């Protein structure tokens with residue numbers, strides 16, 4: 577989403593990360609479509625990027641490894657945090673203690689570090705997510721949009737990728753599933769005429785990967801000596817598509833605290849946590865509303881029909897989900913002047 581793309585631009589990594597540009601989100605429901613274009617910033621067109629995680633992660637990891645003073649270790653397992661007198665003082669990594677003045681736990685939605693520190697709050701919803709990648713026949717043009725196909729009980733997200741690949745992801749209520757996700761996934765996308773015709777002749781190039789539960793929550797995102805970041809700090813659902821942007825934006829916020837060096841006392845951690853929550857507040861509120869609508873499909877369809885004739889409002893809401901707009905304002909305060 578654009579909020580994440582702008583962080584990559586500020587890091588000088590947007591070009592290396594590459595990706596297929598897209599200019600907003602289109603919702604398909606029944607035989608109708610509602611288009612939400614990303615709102616402009618300072619008169620400039622704003623775009624998101626569709627890219628495989630393996631490419632983005634490689635670019636980020638390489639840049640981190642090439643940063644003076646950084647030693648990057650790949651393919652190592654973190655066992656647990658090291659805690660002394662109630663403070664995290666590092667990590668146990670494959671049996672080896674690694675001491676640090678600050679530990680950043682960016683270990684995802686099922687964060688081991690969060691669990692070991694007793695900060696886990698069990699997820700209430702049992703939604704599941706699954707994805708595959710397709711390679712489209714040569715010469716088939718991809719629309720520069722993320723297309724969302726809304727059905728009762730599940731939604732498909734179709735994102736253009738470089739080299740004529742396309743990501744097809746589904747989010748669904750895991751408890752209502754009466755067959756394997758493999759069967760449901762194949763049946764569901766073939767039931768969507770627009771999606772089925774877009775994938776006609778396409779070759780599936782990755783196997784189905786599934787994740788559940790999608791939601792996680794942390795009692796707090798910081799504790800003495802440690803910061804939880806990205807999904808590890810709490811995640812509601814990918815339904816509004818901003819997970820990567822929120823992870824990148826909050827990582828950038830953390831670096832703004834550390835730019836002058838790591839403070840000796842830990843008080844700043846709670847200032848950071850307050851700012852992190854403020855940065856994500858509107859996005860989380862919007863995601864809660866959209867999740868509620870996913871449980872009330874008739875209302876969701878009526879609302880989408882209304883938004884279809886209010887493109888400015890839909891565009892504004894897409895801006896909130898993409899991390900560039902506040903719900904009740906224009907640009908996100910923290911990003912002002914940065915986009």
Ligand SMILES: Cc1cc2nc3c(=O)[nH]c(=O)nc-3n(C[C@H](O)[C@H](O)[C@H](O)COP(=O)(O)OP(=O)(O)OC[C@H]3O[C@@H](n4cnc5c(N)ncnc54)[C@H](O)[C@@H]3O)c2cc1C
Nearest residue numbers: 653654683684705706787806807814817818819820821823
């Ligand atoms: C089906 C689905 C579709 C999605 N689609 C989108 C989308 O289109 N756009 C978007 O922005 N977001 C999307 N998301 C959400 C997005 O994937 C997450 O928000 C994002 O990955 C969060 O990044 P992260 O770095 O916090 O965590 P992760 O990407 O989960 O990274 C955590 C890393 O920590 C590593 N790790 C974990 N435990 C250990 C350990 N013990 N030792 C060592 N390493 C460890 C993992 O291997 C992993 O590399 C989607 C999610 C799902 C489930």
